[in-house]
Amino acid sequence: MKGWMTRFKAVMALTVMALILSGCGEPFLSTLQPRGEGAAMLLELIILSTVIMLFVFVVVMAIYIYVVIKFRQKEGQEDFIPKQTEGSHALETLWTVIPIILLLILAVPTVQYTFTFADVNNPEVSQEGEELDQxxxxxxxxxxxxxxxxxxxxxxxxxxxxxxxxxxxxxxxxxxxxxxxxxxxxxxxxxxxxxxxxxxxxxxxxxxxxxxxxxxxxxxxxxxxxxxxxxxxxxxxxxxxxxxxxxxxxxxxxxxxxxxxxxxxxxxxxxxxxxxxxxxxxxxxxxxxxxxxxxxxxxxxxxxxxxxxxxxxxxxxxxxxxxxxxxxxxxxxxxxxxxxxxxxxxxxxxxxxxxxxxxxxxxxxxxSDLFPEEEEEDAEESEEDEETDENDEE
Amino acid sequence: MSTTAEKKAGFGSVLWDYLTTVDHKKIAILYLVAGLFFFILGGLQAMLIRIQLIAPDNEFISAQFYNEVLTMHGTTMIFLAAMPLIFALMNAVLPLQIGARDVAFPFINSLGFWLFFFGGIFLNISWFAGGAPDVGWTAYAPLSLFSESHGVDYYSIGLQITGFGTLMGGINFIVTVVNMRAPGMTYMRMPLFTWTSFIASVLILFAFPALTVGLFLLTFDRLFGGNFFDPEMGGNVIIWEHLFWIFGHPEVYILILPAFGVFSEIIPTFSKKRLFGYSSMVFATILIAFLGFMVWAHHMFTVGLGPIANSIFAVATMAIAVPTGIKIFNWLFTMWGGSIRLTSPMVMALGFIPTFTIGGMTGVMLASAAADFQYHDTYFVVAHFHYVIVGGTVLGIFAGIIYWWPKMFGTMLNEKLNHWFFWLFFIGFHLTFFFQHFLGLMGMPRRYWKFLPDQGLDLFNLISTIGAFGMAIGTIIFLINVVMTQMKGEKVSGDPWDARTLEWAIPSPPPFYNFKQEPLVRGLDALWVEKMQGNGKIQPAEPLGDIHMPNRSFVPFVISLGLFIAGFGVMYQGAMWILAAIGFGTTAGAMLYRSVKDDIGYHVHKEELEEEGDGSNG
Amino acid sequence: MAEDVLKSGNLPENPERATLEGRNKFMGFWFFLGGETVLFASLFGTYLALRNSSVDGPTGEEIFGLGLVFLMTVILLTSSLTSVYAMYHMKNNDFKKMQLWLGITVLLGFAFLGLEIYEFVHYVNDYGFGFTTSAFSTAFYSLVGFHGAHVAFGLVWIISLMIRNHKRGLNLYNAPKFYIASLYWHFIDVVWVFIFTVVYLMGKVG
The missing domain is CATH 2.60.40.420 (Cupredoxins -  blue copper proteins)
Known part of the structure; x- marks a missing residue:
């Protein structure tokens, strides 16, 4: 998991730069300037998917530009009949398999993060190893x-x-x-x-x-x-x-x-x-x-x-x-x-x-002062209640 | 529209002709005119939206009106512009491509159009009757129940009527393809446009009933005290979202697949090459349609369905990228080694490929369920679906209209103006929507009446509005082109593009019976086969004989009008129930009349046919 | 010639599929039923989501009486069988017997519809279980009512076919019409089997 993540880091850094240069909004509002754990994780995922997709786009555009420049009808060759190719199994397999691999690369962290975000039941643990109050x-x-x-x-x-x-x-x-x-x-x-x-x-x-x-x-x-x-x-x-x-x-x-x-x-x-x-x-x-x-x-x-x-x-x-x-x-x-x-x-x-x-x-x-132990909490609460009641009567 | 014969005939009889026609070619023209009308209407609404968002804190239109405009923009564009324009192309081309004399159900075909038309008019009457729907084209409950005006009732009843029409159109095309193919036109010789229209029709058949039910539930809740979406009474608002998207997601493919088909016709024609990987294109189309039914909940990642459901729908959604990618590469390799002519339909196809690729890329990004927590309901999504629907469907529709214009009308749109239209529209489009990706990521949710100053959103919104004007000017040029071309009325041959498929083997516009003799299809790209191996003319599969044709009928118009009238009665109730009685009575009476009165059509006799030309494109 | 299709007598083996128009109708109707399936599936889905949402109103368990519903089921299933007989006689070109069996089908259909109306009236009057009582009641009446409306439509359809053609007998033009009407009737029947299971049996047993 972490292995390929680091491999993408360099590319990601470049992309982040590109995104920042293109103007990415205000830090108090933009998803591109995360100020919290959740948004940071999501930005990682956004960048990962952007990088994969840009790769696909570059490949498509490279073929596209080559084709459009190279295979325009030449003057004087209006009657030229190109070879009528039916298809190519090798090529078709290639552009079926590679996208599947690319999608798997994206699918794994997607599923992982989806579960992380849904998790609201595991209490966090502080650096000292104590459970934090939720x-x-x-x-x-x-x-x-x-x-x-x-x-x-x-x-x-x-x-x-x-x-x-x-x-x-x-x-x-x-x-x-x-x-x-x-x-x-x-x-x-x-x-x-x-x-x-x-x-x-x-x-x-x-x-x-x-x-x-x-x-x-x-x-x-x-x-x-x-x-x-x-x-x-x-x-x-x-x-x-x-x-x-x-x-x-x-x-x-x-x-x-x-x-x-x-x-x-x-x-x-x-x-x-x-x-x-x-x-x-x-x-x-x-x-x-x-x-x-x-x-x-x-x-x-x-x-x-x-x-x-x-x-x-x-x-x-x-x-x-x-x-x-x-x-x-x-x-x-x-x-x-x-x-x-x-x-x-x-x-x-x-x-x-x-x-x-x-x-x-x-x-x-x-x-921890806000979250006293259970018994104390109950006791304090009832005291407080009494106090407010008295105040009300006054 | 205006052949010389009709000009002589006088306005009244032309009108009657179109009101009663069951000819698929004329119904295509009806769909085209109505679809373009609603397209312009939806476009004007889009311009209002963009002007409102030209600057922060703008007060150009009120919040309430803005919500009405955004709702009607979406609803109009999807149901009243894109769908009928696609039906226009299907009607104009599909029967010709498979060598049929008409569709399987000419009467139903006409009924489908009139239902769509009256549904669309019904929906738009809301503007003058207390306010249009104001809850988004998705009409999520319970907001749709909270909406006070009758706008949402106009929405639910209008779409219900339109939806019936679409459903009938879908069934009609399925049966046409299955039963009406000419001899030799096997499934694997059908042109790709026919294939994609066929699959889109299957999607219509299985997707629209979900919308029908959703709209019924909404109508029951709003007008008859139902409790489907009322949490107080045990109702559940998420049911609407499920039903809507079980319909709504396949709807996306209903819109895009025929556009794929259009480009799969244009690219081979103007590359002078057969479509690369024909069978994998067919397979990919079927796979997209199949997967299209399994992914509706990717519109609902933030609803709280839980991580398991979200993950499954995320991965299923990503899978759709594979067959779509296959298509993109097949188009590229169709051009590879070809001899590309840069006519306007081809240039539009070339504009489509990168645009749609971007739309597909953002689609995969959106499929990533967790990341969607950031994208969902922001301008990122707005940008994505406009890249797909405008960059795919709308470009496809216009490319198709320009490509088949000579076949439909016998005239040729001015190429120079076509190019102007395309470039203005295309550049305007990218200006409008490319920056919206960033607006979304920068924190701007969709359906926002106002954005606030000092949030870094000003510049991109301004650019976006400027781009929208580019699209508007482009569209105006297209309309001018249409008017000028039809005024001139210069006739062209039956095969002006040097094309490959069967529809180009007959005159433009085709005679009302299409094919004088049933054609014999000898391979994929039937006309091309004859151009290469024969004399360039399609061989007949039968000797010249009488042709059976359906009778024209005014009944479809009456059936639809009845439902239109009934809609008001159901909505306003009270004393207006009388309208419901009249309307439903009219519809039922017309249906009974249709059922009781024999309608067996008539024959065009051999002798009459012999007097005309040989039925070829020359 | 075109008028040939209106001649009765001497019909081919499958008169409903002997003409192109007939084949189109036959196939188109099958597809239409495919769409209807999605329609009912959506209604079933909605019903299942809301079947326990009776709030303060009565629950299904409290009001459903299996005896009556079982009787309705038997009647509708029988009517499906009688319509099969009708189609059998159509293929044998025996118009009179076809009309007779269609007549029986219609009578059974009316019996079913009558019992359903009785059932609804009973729920409303004796249990205060109306359309607006709860989300459950709305879903129940929508699903079962949609089916009832289909039955009613089917009855009108078959009756008008019978009246229209009673004088001229069977021909290639009306045979497909009779056939798809009976197809529709079977579909309604199948939907009812699901309603019986999902709504009544599951509602009663849990």
Missing amino acids: IWIDVTGKQYWWHFEYEGLDITTSQEIYIPTDRRVYLSMISDDVIHSFWVPSIQGKMDVNPTGNRNEMWLQADEEGVYWGKCAELCGPSHSLMDFKVIAVSPGEFEEWVEDMQGVTGEEEPETTTAQAGQETFEENCLSCHAVGSSPNKVGPNLTNFADRDKLAGVFDMTEENLFEWIDTKGEEMKPGNLMVDAPYDLNEEEINQVIEYLMTLSPSEVTPESADNGVYIDSDL
């Missing part, structure tokens, strides 16, 4: 946004997921309406998100910190092209900090300014039936726990107050055609909208934001 995220696709729940961590978020760079993160995906497809080109291939009971599972792994663009890759309605999301890969330590900060949010926190407080009140009256702040199973609309930290508004727009105002005012009707918020019954005046915006902009529970992916800071952690 992070599972429940993904729900909705027209036209994404909902994420971190299993066992009691965190809910939407549009942007944070992942640590030291391990694979596992996704379990389902759709609430039509079929979507979850694709982060620069770190992993795509997988459909189906509405029919069967959850699709896949893994993500980013080698480098960064904000990676995700796309919906299955036509899902008018705003299909605007259903972008982000994968924010941060160092394990930062991830741990982010998780703890997110876990701390209850949604009851009172903002500092009075306008924001008024905004919060308006928000609670008009928005909470669909949106949630803090961990919540409510996924009618996007969870807004760390809204102010978002890289983009609604996945694609710059995070400016003007955009946000337009969104709340028009319910995104023009911005994301066909989005379901247009059915929301609220009716806010300009002042109320501005108050809500001010409140929303306070929803920044963590120091760890998309900028943390680009700041070059690397904090190490094995994340």
